[in-house]
Amino acid sequence: MFDKLKAYLDSIRARDPAPRSRWEILLYPGVWALGFHRVAHWLFEAKLYFLARVVNHVSRALTAIDIHPGATIGRNFFIDHGFTVIGETAEIGDNVTIYQCVTLGGTNPTNGKGGKRHPTLEDNVIIGSGAQIIGPITVGERARVGANAVVTEDVQPGATMVGLKARSTLVPAEEWIREFIPYGTPSDDPCEPRSDCIEKLENELNLLKAEIADLKAEQARARTDEAARQASLDFGRKSGTGD
Template sequence: MFDRLISYLDSVKARDPAPRSRWEVLLYPGVWALGLHRVAHWLFEADMYFLARAVNHFSRFLTAIDIHPGAKIGKNFFIDHGFTVIGETAEIGNNVTIYQCVTLGGTNPTNGVAGKRHPTLEDDVIIGSGAQIIGPITVGKRARVGANAVVTDEVPEGATMIGLKARSTLVPAETWLKEFIPYGTPCDEPCEPDTRRIDELEARLAVMQAELEKLRTGTPLPEPEPAPVGRKKTGS
């Protein structure tokens, strides 16, 4: 058990350059929230729902992180800072990192029957601060969700999601292979370009280059088109 704790603290330290020692990591609210959740989840699995909720409420009061006792969480889960909400049927894999103010929220079943309502995060997923992952969707392995993104659809393995509603970006293989990207957002922002705007700017640039070439060679520019008949003349 002690070795598992040391391994967990080292995994957190590897993802966060701020702490100088494992003792500092032990003071992190995310570490306390996860430890108390392990207790609450054990009580939940034993059908001791009231006690599980009591531990959950104490944890939320202490850490500002609300993890439902029913949520299933794998190894080396790290919540950096607080104000995160994780729903009852959420499932979280190994080595997942979540930053502050994230919600793993559920949909409201119209028939009133509880079921799988919250997201599943597979191994090595990174969720940026303020992101909202809603519904019984799966976020694939090594996927990244950028800050403040809203995700309501399945996320492919290795994709980076940005925006409102989140869309997938084309991430180069060398970026995908990185072991860890803070906040789930690559610094070079490999986002999809707005090709329509680029095409428009390139067309305008081609016209300007043609006009400059005519001026350089002395070729007269074409006369402007006459104004339509019946149009009033403006100006002094």
Template sequence: MFDRLAAYLESIQARDPAPRSRWEVLLYPGVLAVGLHRLAHWLFQARLYFLARFVNHFSRWLTAIDIHPGARIGRNLFIDHGFTVIGETAEIGNDVTIYQCVTLGGTNPTNGKGGKRHPTVSDGVIIGSGAQIIGPITLGERARIGANAVVTDDVPDGATMIGLKARSTLVPAEEWLREFIPYGTPCDEPCEEIGGNGNGANASRRIAELENQMAALRAELDEMRAAGAAPVKRSGTDS
């Protein structure tokens, strides 16, 4: 038991440079929320729904993280900061990282039947701050969800999703997404093709080309203006 706890705390230290010791990680709201959820989920499976909800509400009051007792969570989930909501039928794999203000939300059934309403998050996924993952969709292994992205469709393995509605950045995962990316959002790499035209040009290169073209046009226009302002020589003598 203590070995599993130590491995869990070490996995958080590997993703967060702030803590100076394991004891400090034990005070993280995400760690407390996950620990209390284990108890609430055990009560939920035992059909002790009121007690499960009581633990859930206590955890939410203590940590500002709301995890429904029915949600299924794998190993080494790291919820960095609070204000995160995880719905009843959500399923989370191993080594998942979720930042603040994330919602794993569900659809609103009109027939009165619950069913599978919330997302399935595969192993190694990173979900950035403020992202909204809605509906019974699947986030593939090692997917990265950028900050404030709204995802309502399945995400392929290794894809990075950004925007509202979220779109893929089209960066092959095997090229540079092997390492851990804080907040699931690339900061200093080209990550999207211009206009989706498939030519492989990135934004900075295209902007540089346009600036060069504009500079050439300005130089040509200056030459034309200079030529038009030159005095015109007249033949013969004045009368």
């Protein structure tokens, strides 16, 4: 038991540089919330639904994290900070990391049955702060969801979801096979073809510069023509006076 707890705390320390010791991690609300959930889920599986809800209520009051007793959670699950909601039919794989203010929410079934209403997160998924994952969708292995993204469709393995409504941008395999990337959206974000964007912007800038140069040349020609016309008129008037 203690070996499993030690391995769990070490898995969190590998993903969070803040704690100086395992003792600090034991104070994390996400750790307490997961501990309470293990008890609540055991009661839920035993069909002791009221007692499961009591444990869930105490956990929510102490940790500000609401995990429905029916949710299925794998090994080494880490909620960093808190204020997270996880629905009844959510399924979470191993080594999943969720940051603060995330919702794994459900959709209203149209057939009148409960069924699967909440997301499935496969192994090694990272969910950024404020993200909303809604409905019975699957977020593939090692996928990342950026902060404040709203995801309502399946996410391919290794993809990064950004925006509202979130759009998928596949990450190269050499990037997503890495063990862990904090927050799911690193500063050197690999999900956008940045060199292509720069090249496109440079081409547009060159076109604008060419258009400006053409306008300036046209204006210069117009001024020259006007000066020549004015000079011709002046010469004509002088010639007429001389006669």
